[in-house]
Amino acid sequence: MIDQYTIDRIIDAAEISEVVGEFVTLKRRGVNMLGNCPFHNEKTPSFTVSPAKGIFKCFGCGKGGNAVNFIMEHESLSYPEALKWLAKKYSIDVKEEEETPEQIKQKDDRESMMIVSAYAQKYFSRYLNEEIEGRSVGLSYLRERGIRDEIIKKFDLGFCPDGKDIFSQNAQKQGYKMEFLEKSGLTIKRDDWVRDRFAGRVMFPIHNVAGRVIAFGGRTLKSDKNIAKYLNSPESEIYHKSRVLYGIYQAKRDITRLDKCYLVEGYTDVLSMHQAGIENVVASSGTALTHDQIRLIKRFTPNITIIYDGDAAGIKASLRGIDLVLEEGINVKVLLLPDGEDPDSFSRSMSSSQLTAYIAENETDFIRFKTKLLMKGANNDPIEKSRLVNDIVRSIAIVPDAITRSIYIQDCSRLMDVQEEVLYDQVRKIIQKQTEDLQKKSYRDNHQNPFDPDFDPEQHNQKPQVAAVKSQYTCEIEEREIIRIMLKYFHEEVFEEEDENGEPISLSVGQFVLEEIDNDGLSSDNDLINRVLDLFAENLDNPAFKPAPFFIHHSDPQISQLATDLLADKYIESKRWKKGGAFVEEEHEILDLLVPKIVQEYKLSKVRFMLKELEKQIQSAAATGNWDAVMDCQNQHINLKKVAKDLSEQLGNRTIL
Structure with missing residues (x-):
């Protein structure tokens, strides 16, 4: 293992613009530098390097990080290997600590x-x-x-x-x-x-x-x-077969260069496509396509064309793969070959240029593919058409990006002759249902069922804590804002409160936020957020702690990526703040208002979710005549209402410096 002193020397020496400049032509744009992203094809530069922050960020494909992350991604190296690569560049001797047995x-x-x-x-x-x-x-x-x-x-x-x-x-x-x-x-x-x-x-x-x-x-x-x-x-x-794609090593350069990946099923399919001159192709090796395999492709391109046999098995595999790819936020197209053909036989039946032209002319987006495929059995039957539309809408609802979903809805509306408003409404219902299901599962995982014979009403009659329920997605914006604010203003003393003896003491942004989170036992459903908060807490009393460089240069790529994203992205105001007239450019002047507001919104989001869940429990218990459970849930509901009411008062009691 490389000792920490050597790691620090490497990171200090690795000037981000010098490292990236070996692979990307950069031009000065104000305090930053701009160039074409090396990880995806683009005509308009969206790849930004910030020498001051020591980070890179592509606003096209989303990749970002520090100099070590860039070398890891560009050269497909592990963290220690990337450190050694940089050490060699800057003539730093690498000393490794003795590893445990x-x-x-x-x-x-x-x-x-x-x-x-x-x-x-x-x-x-x-x-x-x-x-x-x-x-x-x-x-x-x-x-x-x-x-x-x-x-x-x-x-x-x-x-x-x-x-x-x-x-x-x-x-x-x-x-x-x-x-x-x-x-x-x-x-x-x-x-x-x-x-x-x-x-x-x-x-x-x-x-x-x-x-x-x-x-x-x-x-x-x-x-x-x-x-x-x-x-x-x-x-x-x-x-681990679920994480591996056959041919990825031989294909990665062309996948990146052409910004597209063809996905086939077997070994010989890959060989024949390469032989035909198409090298940006990989295979799932006969196994069902997995999320890990899709993420592996996503490292090199966000564009996938699935090429499977035109028989029933190939069609089924295509349909199954489409939803998985959509869920990862990747642009997916489908090409079904003529009956009796597979990529192996088909690629051997024509020249490279003919095959390339055939793929370009016949690949189609998933909506047209599903429409054409499923309409065969509809026979103008309105019931069958309704089922088809619902099937397509379920796939659209999986897409994580709202803009992409909107484009798919417009295409579906035009192809299926269904009003966009109807499709939007259906997509919203599906997403809401998925969110509620996740929240219910989270609630069940973190609560005893009041109808369970082992349920202890005395235990559950205690004052509820804000974090008794872990919600999914409901607090993502607030949690990211909390991390972003602490990355920028962790040590700034903005608040004042009284100690046990009534003496005034100053609180930094970091102390304020962590104290509020700890007092109510708040935690995130995102393990990455929890790990970052723990690292903040560990360094709370360290005056030399500098959050931005610490997290940007962290050995965990996920932590480094999160810090880079939050420091590079523009701040997004909540609706409440827009109404209040707050502006991003002036946030350092309004920390005394902004920080409590973010924490307050975070807590209220948690509480409101819990209240909704309790209301559903009360209705269910009343419907079955379980009045003891109804009373217990009502007591919890009353207590939670008090918690919600007290949140604003607790925050308002602080004196601002």
Whole structure:
């Protein structure tokens, strides 16, 4: 591990404009610098570098952070690797602290599995190209599929000899331990029985984003129906199939350059597309598409085109994948190939230019895709049409960005001949229902059911705390504003109150906010927000603590990204503040009003949610005749009403300096 002193030296030396300037042409724009974002294609520069704050932020794709984050993202490096990259640039010697035995073993085990996997890839590739069995069986199969030698080499394809444990024996002779052959899934061991997992299969190495082999897919060439056609490595310390995309290493450069990713289903689909000259393509490797896989693509582009077979299974996979991609805020298009075709066969049937033109002409947004697909069975039946519209609206409601949702609603209105107002209303209802369901689940997770036989009314008759309920999404704006205000004004003394002896004491913004949160036991549903608040609390009595650089340069990329976003984005006033005439440019002059108002709104948001939940409980209990529960809930409701009333008074009692 790199010692903290060395990390501090690297961060102090790493001038953000110098680091970014190695990869991006920057032009001075006032106190900041502007350029085209290296993470997505854009004609109008939206990539901003702030030398004063030591951060970068792209207002187009949303990426942001410090110099270390930039190198991590641009070069696909881990945090320690990015630090070493910067240390080399600034000629800083890296000294690493001694790791614990547990850390050393875990690191060594992972590295040993990586080394074993790299050896296996080289062994399988050599066997495919040099051994008689490999050439006559494996290489012949690949060439029959039309896969050229340069693609075989590009993807490190190979062949595992067909025998009980030929590979495992050779690996052990070369000094590789059975422990890591087994952990990486290459070898299956039962007591004194050993065999190769992939014996007799054509091998497709699976690379991570950095290009290291972490797993394998193997295809059998036998016709035995009892043998799985494709077999993947099992889950391991280095391989989690739900987080990996086949071909991402070979495709990432073109995905970034072209700002688009084609998503297909299998290994050979990727190979054939590359062979046809289309290299910005990855595969889900036959597994159901996951959120982690979509987020991996999102690192390189917000634009995905799903290309699946035109059969029933392909259609089903497309429909399932659409909603997942939409949920991650990605622009999704769909291309269904003609019946009987898959990306592999289709890409081999035409030239590269023809294939590119076909995709551009036939890919469609998800609304048109769903409309065309589902209208086939509607037959002008108004009931079926209604179901179709509701199906599309449910997908639109998943989209997190309000502007994108609005555009989709306009398209749906035009295509389906339904008034926009009706669609907007339906989308609002769905979103509201989803939010209420999340809130109910959160409430159930944090409360005893009053109808449960183990319910203790005495315990629940105590004065309710503001944070007894954790709400989802309802307090996101307030929580982010609280963090932003403390990032900028943590040590500024703005408030005054009396101590136990009646003597006046000054309070900083940080003390005020943390005291208010702690007094009512408030906590966020967002673990990241809680971690940031804990770090603020730990440094409350540290006069040398500088929140902005501390959080911007934090080793946790999530924390650094949050701080960058909040310091780079424009402040958004609440509706109440707009009515009150407050302006962003003057916020440092109105902290005495602004900070209590934000905290107050945060608390009231929590309380109002709890009151609504109690009202629903009262109605449910009354409907079932459970009058004891009704009385208990009413008592809680009365107490909460008092809490809501007291919030403003508690804040108003403070004297402003």
